[in-house]
Amino acid sequence: MDLKGKKIIVHDMTLRDGMHPKRHQMTLDQMRSIASALDEAGVPLIEVTHGDGLGGSSVNYGFPLHTDEEYLGAVIPLMKKAKISALLLPGIGTVDHLRMAHDLGVNTIRVATHCTEADVSEQHIMLARKLNMDTVGFLMMAHMNTPEGLVTQAKLMESYGANCIYITDSAGYMLPDDVKARISAVRVALKPETELGFHGHHNMAMGIANSIAAVECGANRIDAASAGLGAGAGNTPIEVLIAVCDRMGIETGVDVWKIQDVADDLVVPLMDFPIRIDRDALTLGYAGVYGSFLLFAKRAGAKYGIPSRDLLVELGRRGMVGGQEDMIEDTAMTLAKLKMQTADKVHAAKAA
Numbered sequence: 001m002d003l004k005g006k007k008i009i010v011h012d013m014t015l016r017d018g019m020h021p022k023r024h025q026m027t028l029d030q031m032r033s034i035a036s037a038l039d040e041a042g043v044p045l046i047e048v049t050h051g052d053g054l055g056g057s058s059v060n061y062g063f064p065l066h067t068d069e070e071y072l073g074a075v076i077p078l079m080k081k082a083k084i085s086a087l088l089l090p091g092i093g094t095v096d097h098l099r100m101a102h103d104l105g106v107n108t109i110r111v112a113t114h115c116t117e118a119d120v121s122e123q124h125i126m127l128a129r130k131l132n133m134d135t136v137g138f139l140m141m142a143h144m145n146t147p148e149g150l151v152t153q154a155k156l157m158e159s160y161g162a163n164c165i166y167i168t169d170s171a172g173y174m175l176p177d178d179v180k181a182r183i184s185a186v187r188v189a190l191k192p193e194t195e196l197g198f199h200g201h202h203n204m205a206m207g208i209a210n211s212i213a214a215v216e217c218g219a220n221r222i223d224a225a226s227a228g229l230g231a232g233a234g235n236t237p238i239e240v241l242i243a244v245c246d247r248m249g250i251e252t253g254v255d256v257w258k259i260q261d262v263a264d265d266l267v268v269p270l271m272d273f274p275i276r277i278d279r280d281a282l283t284l285g286y287a288g289v290y291g292s293f294l295l296f297a298k299r300a301g302a303k304y305g306i307p308s309r310d311l312l313v314e315l316g317r318r319g320m321v322g323g324q325e326d327m328i329e330d331t332a333m334t335l336a337k338l339k340m341q342t343a344d345k346v347h348a349a350k351a352a
């Protein structure tokens with residue numbers, strides 16, 4: 001399809017989804033320098049918060065180095081052109097967090113729910129609209145719902161006042177045809193003025209292909225992160241997305257060279273480990289597991305002597321979704337017990 005001249009908004013995830021692989025430990029200076037460099041490169045929208053959004057600081061999700069208020073307060077005054085967004089998961093973030101973000105100058109609020117639970121977003125979406133914010137409904141783990149099911153959920157969010165709806169591939173599971181089916185169905189069903197977005201993870205190396213498929217079917221907002229810094233094998237790498245868009249004639253307003261420099265000079269050096277498609281990240285995509293479970297599964301697997309890949313496969317089999325982080329250790333204990341019972345049986349059989 002010829003996408004020449006099509007304008008899209010590229011939304012940077014480095015300082016929010018990228019908080020997952022950093023265990024939410026970015027410094028204020030890292031936030032400031034990366035946000036300023038993204039702004040300078042022409043990125044129009046940058047997300048900043050704990051990886052699990054406003055209010056994510058907790059035993060369940062991990063304690064960050066700084067509060068959301070400190071991160072947002074450090075970054076927002078430095079922005080020359082870019083606007084700042086914040087993610088909010090109802091049940092984790094409250095209306096007080098939303099008001100705090102608004103008061104600090106956050107432009108865009110993204111209210112995220114599991115892809116079958118849009119009804120829990122009503123209060124937050126309505127408040128954000130009342131505050132005149134750019135208000136986005138963000139349907140996570142979208143591979144777990146059909147295109148028709150997503151239409152129902154998207155319409156709910158639209159009816160509460162969301163002016164943009166995201167199809168979110170939290171597990172990096174989808175292939176381009178999955179994205180096309182979902183974005184096309186939602187595009188037909190929503191009001192023409194309601195924008196559509198796509199948030200990809202690169203666990204099956206589909207970040208760019210899925211993003212372009214989404215644009216082909218009517219999405220105009222695309223999420224991506226510098227050097228892919230994000231949960232699992234990371235988000236769609238922004239510097240690659242910008243280069244591909246440039247070659248295709250899709251207009252992003254982002255400088256092809258400057259955005260490469262952000263990745264190589266600022267983001268890669270701060271990675272605690274390479275963001276790549278290793279066997280665990282690939283398994284997230286293959287088995288359809290929530291991306292931010294990765295480090296939890298690695299930790300629990302090491303603690304109970306279970307390969308993290310086996311644990312991830314089991315989490316996928318159980319259909320576990322965001323918010324069930326506390327069940328990961330429980331599942332590891334169950335697998336460890338099963339392993340011990342099997343070993344005992346083998347031992348008994350050999351002895352008999």
Ligand SMILES: C[C@H](O)CC(=O)C(=O)O
Nearest residue numbers: 017051052140169170292
């Ligand atoms: C809280 C999650 O990290 C949100 C997200 O980026 C996703 O579902 O993907």
Ligand SMILES: [Mn+2]
Nearest residue numbers: 017170231291
């Ligand atoms: Mn994500």
